Amino acid sequence: MNMRTISRFVLLTIASLMGAVSAAAQTGPYQFFAVPPCRIVDTRNPNSTNGGPIMGNNSQRDFIVRGICGVPTSAKAVSLNVTITAATQPSFLTLWPSGGTRPVVSTINFTPNDPALANGAIVGLSTNTNDLSVFNSSGNVHVILDVTGYFQ
Amino acid sequence: MRDANDAGRTGEEVSMRQTLSLLRRIAATCIFAAVFCWPLAAATVSKLNDDVLGPLRGPLVAKRILLNKVPLYAHGTARIELEEFQVWAPGGKVIVHDGKSVQYLDPPPMRFFRGLVNGDAESFAYFSVDGKTGAIYGLVATRDGKFGVNAARRRPMSRTANDRGDDFDYFLTASDEGDEIPMTGQTWECGVDKMPALPHVNERMLTEMAVGGHPIAQGITGTQSYAIAVEVETDDELYAAAGSSVSNVTALATNLTGAVSTIYNRDLHTNVVQQNLHVYSGGPGTDPWTAADAFNGLVEIGNYYHTNHLALKRSAVVMLSGKNTLSGIAWEGTIGEGDLAASINSASTYSGAYAWCGSIGDLSGPFTSTVPDPNATTNGTLYGMPTGGNNYWPLEEYAHELGHNLAGHHTHCVAITPLEAAGTNHPTQFFIDMCYTLETEQSSPFGTCATGSNYSSAPTEKGSIMSYCHNVLISGVPQSRFTFGQAAEVSHHELDDYMLRAAGPIGPYGGTFNIVTAVGTFTMSTITASSTVGPNSTGNTASVTTANGGTPTFSWTITGGTITAGATSATVTYTAGASGSVVLRATAYKNGTNGGGFINGGVGITDTKTVTIVSCIAPAITSQPQSVAVPAGTGVTLSVGATGTSLTYQWYVGTTGVTTTPITGATGASVNVTPASTTTYWVRVSNSCGMADSASATVTVTPIAAASFYLLSPCRILDTRGGTPVPANGVMNLVVTGKCGVAAGATAAAINVTVVSPASSGFVTLYPGPANTVRPVVSTINYTPGRTLANNARITIGVDGSINIFNAASTPLDFLIDVSGYFK
Numbered sequence: 001m002n003m004r005t006i007s008r009f010v011l012l013t014i015a016s017l018m019g020a021v022s023a024a025a026q027t028g029p030y031q032f033f034a035v036p037p038c039r040i041v042d043t044r045n046p047n048s049t050n051g052g053p054i055m056g057n058n059s060q061r062d063f064i065v066r067g068i069c070g071v072p073t074s075a076k077a078v079s080l081n082v083t084i085t086a087a088t089q090p091s092f093l094t095l096w097p098s099g100g101t102r103p104v105v106s107t108i109n110f111t112p113n114d115p116a117l118a119n120g121a122i123v124g125l126s127t128n129t130n131d132l133s134v135f136n137s138s139g140n141v142h143v144i145l146d147v148t149g150y151f152q
Numbered sequence: 153m154r155d156a157n158d159a160g161r162t163g164e165e166v167s168m169r170q171t172l173s174l175l176r177r178i179a180a181t182c183i184f185a186a187v188f189c190w191p192l193a194a195a196t197v198s199k200l201n202d203d204v205l206g207p208l209r210g211p212l213v214a215k216r217i218l219l220n221k222v223p224l225y226a227h228g229t230a231r232i233e234l235e236e237f238q239v240w241a242p243g244g245k246v247i248v249h250d251g252k253s254v255q256y257l258d259p260p261p262m263r264f265f266r267g268l269v270n271g272d273a274e275s276f277a278y279f280s281v282d283g284k285t286g287a288i289y290g291l292v293a294t295r296d297g298k299f300g301v302n303a304a305r306r307r308p309m310s311r312t313a314n315d316r317g318d319d320f321d322y323f324l325t326a327s328d329e330g331d332e333i334p335m336t337g338q339t340w341e342c343g344v345d346k347m348p349a350l351p352h353v354n355e356r357m358l359t360e361m362a363v364g365g366h367p368i369a370q371g372i373t374g375t376q377s378y379a380i381a382v383e384v385e386t387d388d389e390l391y392a393a394a395g396s397s398v399s400n401v402t403a404l405a406t407n408l409t410g411a412v413s414t415i416y417n418r419d420l421h422t423n424v425v426q427q428n429l430h431v432y433s434g435g436p437g438t439d440p441w442t443a444a445d446a447f448n449g450l451v452e453i454g455n456y457y458h459t460n461h462l463a464l465k466r467s468a469v470v471m472l473s474g475k476n477t478l479s480g481i482a483w484e485g486t487i488g489e490g491d492l493a494a495s496i497n498s499a500s501t502y503s504g505a506y507a508w509c510g511s512i513g514d515l516s517g518p519f520t521s522t523v524p525d526p527n528a529t530t531n532g533t534l535y536g537m538p539t540g541g542n543n544y545w546p547l548e549e550y551a552h553e554l555g556h557n558l559a560g561h562h563t564h565c566v567a568i569t570p571l572e573a574a575g576t577n578h579p580t581q582f583f584i585d586m587c588y589t590l591e592t593e594q595s596s597p598f599g600t601c602a603t604g605s606n607y608s609s610a611p612t613e614k615g616s617i618m619s620y621c622h623n624v625l626i627s628g629v630p631q632s633r634f635t636f637g638q639a640a641e642v643s644h645h646e647l648d649d650y651m652l653r654a655a656g657p658i659g660p661y662g663g664t665f666n667i668v669t670a671v672g673t674f675t676m677s678t679i680t681a682s683s684t685v686g687p688n689s690t691g692n693t694a695s696v697t698t699a700n701g702g703t704p705t706f707s708w709t710i711t712g713g714t715i716t717a718g719a720t721s722a723t724v725t726y727t728a729g730a731s732g733s734v735v736l737r738a739t740a741y742k743n744g745t746n747g748g749g750f751i752n753g754g755v756g757i758t759d760t761k762t763v764t765i766v767s768c769i770a771p772a773i774t775s776q777p778q779s780v781a782v783p784a785g786t787g788v789t790l791s792v793g794a795t796g797t798s799l800t801y802q803w804y805v806g807t808t809g810v811t812t813t814p815i816t817g818a819t820g821a822s823v824n825v826t827p828a829s830t831t832t833y834w835v836r837v838s839n840s841c842g843m844a845d846s847a848s849a850t851v852t853v854t855p856i857a858a859a860s861f862y863l864l865s866p867c868r869i870l871d872t873r874g875g876t877p878v879p880a881n882g883v884m885n886l887v888v889t890g891k892c893g894v895a896a897g898a899t900a901a902a903i904n905v906t907v908v909s910p911a912s913s914g915f916v917t918l919y920p921g922p923a924n925t926v927r928p929v930v931s932t933i934n935y936t937p938g939r940t941l942a943n944n945a946r947i948t949i950g951v952d953g954s955i956n957i958f959n960a961a962s963t964p965l966d967f968l969i970d971v972s973g974y975f976k
Contacts, residue, residue: 031858031859031860032858032859032860032861032900032946032975033856033857033858033859034856034859034899034900034946034948034949034975035783035856035948036919036920036928036948037917037918037919037920037928037930037932037947037948038928038930039928039929039930067787067826068787068826070782070783070856079946081930081931081932081933081943081945083915083931083934085934114934114936115913115934115936116913116915116931116934116936117934117941118915118931118932118933118934118943119943119944120943120944120945120946121944122946144931146930146931146932148900148945148946148947148948149900149946149948149975
């Protein structure tokens with residue numbers, strides 16, 4: 001019974017993130033594992049895989065989530081908070097499991113008038129080393145990802 | 153024990169400050185006379201070699217040293233246990249008066265050792281090592297004999313085809329043939345049947361001394377020890393007799409003081425230290441001493457010190473005169489008294505703690521000996537140490553006359569009388585000096601020891617230091633043992649009693665005594681220091697610790713390196729030399745507490761350690777990698793601390809020593825690992841001269857509990873409006889379990905957070921409780937002034953069911969949390 005409940009929740013959430021595209025694949029069911037909140041990506045930091053530089057116009061970055069902040073390599077999805085700051089153009093971010101085609105969804109929308117803005121999300125992780133892709137549509141923007149749990 | 157009325161004893165043995173008593177006191181001093189002068193039948197045994205005495209020269213000489221197989225006997229060898237001790241008072245100088253000017257020289261680099269032979273409480277062993285030449289001078293005495301040791305550096309021409317090729321010539325000189333007889337029983341002339349058994353304390357005493365700086369003291373209860381500082385005078389006659397050499401006179405006087413201190417320390421728990429040594433090198437007639445005999449010499453030195461050194465603090469002044477007076481003399485019971493006016497015969501002369509010893513180093517006439525030669529290659533008298541026969545005279549005379557200063561009377565034997573044995577209180581004279589009465593030079597029915605019939609039957613080799621007759625030469629050899637006797641013997645008993653009562657500011661004889669009361673024993677650790685250092689390395693440290701006695705004063709000397717800090721602290725810092733070794737030497741000593749006292753070093757302990765200078769220092773682990781438990785997926789940094797030169801590292805998976813699974817690229821002092829399951833690691837630290845393996849460190853991976861989602865009816869779990877907002881730059885702790893249907897044990901909640909019309913910009917961090925949890929650097933929602941904004945989140949709930957809400961803003965914040973479900 002619990003399994004059914006969680007699976008429904010996950011599917012619903014992912015489906016909503018993906019913009020209700022009918023082709024969204026279903027996997028699972030998964031269970032949730034809470035972790036202490038942990039900042040896993042911050043592009044304001046010095047250049048590195050999960051650090052700088054700032055995301056540029058119409059650009060994509062692939063970050064590493066599994067193996068960091070208590071997220072095991074077996075994790076299939078992650079619960080996180082997406083924060084943007086220092087945006088230069090009205091834009092949006094798309095987060096999706098790396099390696100696949102970028103879905104036509106948006107995770108957070110923002111304008112340069114937002115000094116900083118956040119949104120919660122649950123995003124799948126691929127089995128690639130750099131398992132989470134982030135796309136920025138326009139201008140430059142700093143991206144910060146804080147993990148609060150994972151699913152597997 | 154002694155009766156209380158001892159303090160009021162009368163008679164010629166008692167020294168009082170009043171004139172009448174002074175007259176008696178001088179009468180109680182002694183004048184020696186050498187009656188016979190027989191050729192000395194000396195036996196030289198040359199079995200000593202570098203193997204036996206070499207340890208004394210080693211840099212590793214510690215608190216205790218054992219000389220094995222010393223060939224004291226014809227049919228066996230002896231074992232000599234020694235401790236190092238100090239003869240010079242800190243700051244003491246060799247003061248050379250050359251008739252025109254005065255020079256203040258530092259004491260020579262000598263090291264001093266004292267101890268016992270075969271654990272015999274009555275034995276005596278004293279050695280000094282010349283720090284420059286390595287020459288060893290020593291004097292060893294057992295109940296059977298006395299042995300002089302000298303070992304000067306071998307001269308090339310002295311080598312023979314049969315020698316071992318040692319660097320030193322060794323001569324062990326017995327005072328007579330009989331000395332080679334193995335130790336036997338003994339007979340006592342007085343009350344032999346009352347003699348207590350020899351206390352079997354020596355091993356223990358030496359051990360205590362080594363550990364705690366506790367001086368050997370037979371039969372003494374308590375832990376007190378004393379030090380007396382002696383100002384040593386000489387004269388131009390001694391200078392001439394010693395080959396007109398300042399260093400010869402210095403070596404002779406210093407060794408005599410060291411040997412005297414050995415006796416005093418063992419028997420009376422009193423260290424005798426040399427404060428200043430005066431040498432007169434200007435030739436005949438240039439010293440201040442014009443008196444021709446011991447008595448006038450004693451008066452002269454009292455007057456001289458009254459005039460010239462009135463304020464000089466000292467416990468006693470000892471004159472070592474080269475004048476051939478055949479006698480010595482001293483004031484009794486005056487230790488620490490620098491200036492007693494109204495001396496004998498004249499109110500204008502002065503007495504005090506003065507001891508006058510004649511015929512020191514008088515190497516002609518009755519004290520015939522061979523020509524002194526510091527490089528002696530035959531049996532001879534060394535300036536360093538008397539080596540036999542009548543050359544024991546200076547030591548016995550020095551110890552004897554100083555003993556008078558300490559209120560010792562003439563005794564030589566057991567003091568117990570039938571009355572005392574019966575437990576009857578009785579006047580002092582019935583048990584003090586009964587033997588002295590028998591051997592007295594005064595009106596005795598037996599005649600004097602010098603001339604009467606009693607002398608011819610005087611016991612040989614059995615007198616104590618305070619014996620009168622036994623210091624008279626028989627067969628050219630003074631017959632006193634180097635001891636104040638057993639604890640029950642009067643000379644020992646008397647002096648000890650005196651010392652104990654003199655510990656206060658006012659002694660039993662009314663003076664203010666410059667006896668340093670003991671400062672109590674304390675212990676000093678051996679030196680803690682790395683056994684190797686790099687060439688010219690800086691910042692090396694060595695330390696000692698002390699215990700059981702408060703804070704002593706420290707003194708470090710370092711050869712082969714340079715002290716950069718802490719020369720007088722428990723920890724010294726030094727720079728090593730370029731090569732070879734560094735010898736660290738730590739001394740801890742304590743000042744006395746007597747208000748009238750002078751001397752430092754009432755109790756002192758020394759330790760020495762040699763550190764090798766090496767170009768490669770082997771690795772040594774200083775801090776181990778630590779085991780840790782982490783949630784699955786969490787990275788861990790393991791680190792090791794190590795010392796050594798040019799270290800390399802290799803980390804391995806497995807337990808220490810297992811090298812089958814090295815971690816590729818993990819070649820630093822630390823490594824980052826993220827094990828999927830519990831894993832053990834270790835690291836090997838290596839360089840060209842060695843390696844060291846760390847302990848194992850285990851990273852325990854703790855699984856995170858899986859949780860299922862429970863859907864709730866949407867419920868506002870927090871609304872600060874109208875209540876207490878989240879404080880500016882502050883934290884609000886909120887218990888969420890039990891509210892809105894969130895079950896106890898929930899690990900996370902699915903929520904929506906809303907900031908309501910913020911007054912400033914900022915952000916909020918939600919993180920698990922309890923309240924004192926360290927806040928992670930994350931954010932849950934960012935906001936700007938005036939804009940009500942919401943965000944969706946899944947937040948971790950603390951084990952106490954609470955969350956923390958941190959508001960990073962300059963103004964308080966109204967905050968809403970709506971819960972839609974939880975995970976458990």
